[in-house]
Amino acid sequence: MKTRPYFSLRALLTLAAYTTAMGAALAAGTGAGAGTGDASPAPALVVPAEVTIRGEKLLNLGFETLSVFPYDIVDGGTGATKEQIEAASKRDQIPAAIHAYNGKKIVLTGYMLPLTMDNGKAKKFVLMKDTNTCCFGGTPKMNDYVVCEMTGDGVESIQDIPVQLTGTIHVQEKREDGYVVSLFTMDGEKFLGPKK
Numbered sequence: 001m002k003t004r005p006y007f008s009l010r011a012l013l014t015l016a017a018y019t020t021a022m023g024a025a026l027a028a029g030t031g032a033g034a035g036t037g038d039a040s041p042a043p044a045l046v047v048p049a050e051v052t053i054r055g056e057k058l059l060n061l062g063f064e065t066l067s068v069f070p071y072d073i074v075d076g077g078t079g080a081t082k083e084q085i086e087a088a089s090k091r092d093q094i095p096a097a098i099h100a101y102n103g104k105k106i107v108l109t110g111y112m113l114p115l116t117m118d119n120g121k122a123k124k125f126v127l128m129k130d131t132n133t134c135c136f137g138g139t140p141k142m143n144d145y146v147v148c149e150m151t152g153d154g155v156e157s158i159q160d161i162p163v164q165l166t167g168t169i170h171v172q173e174k175r176e177d178g179y180v181v182s183l184f185t186m187d188g189e190k191f192l193g194p195k196k
Helices: 009-027 082-090
Strands: 050-053 056-060 105-118 121-128 145-150 163-176 179-194
Touching: 105 145, 105 179, 145 163
Parallel strands: 056 105, 145 179
Antiparallel strands: 050 056, 105 121, 105 163, 121 145, 163 179
8 A cells, every 4th residue: 555645734834834823923013902912931941851661761751841942934935035935044044952852752641643654554754732832723843743753564543642762863944945844853762652
């Protein structure tokens, strides 16, 4: 059986870009409710604990750490000019403290949204911070999800409950065809199933 797309990540990201553009307009004082002067400080970074799973030491890296920083999308989906997109691609909005997890072995808990299926198993999928991110009409922030691809066989698609996955995380803004598509990717190694 051929691998087939299950869900359009681009559609999800287009909504994210629109929401970010509206948020930027509000912050700049050009949208409804602008000028309230309510700038909240960024939440503190949660340092992940080291855990041992099946004899392997991993960082229990979660969205309470990955989602803590602000990220403004500047790409073709936000109506940005070519010059604005080029300037944005040169500035790194991901904090050094988050970059420090690049290449680390982690365990991640999230809600699964399959992207490609292979013989009835999810080979590539998104792990999201919560079900409001997509399933109930909410638009995800770029750092509210991790694009995961299994290094071996695909895994059972389990939706609507949190699942756990171990593997190696990669922290890097990725762009495809002029659009920001992800900040985090993960090479999935062991699918642990529903969080216990």
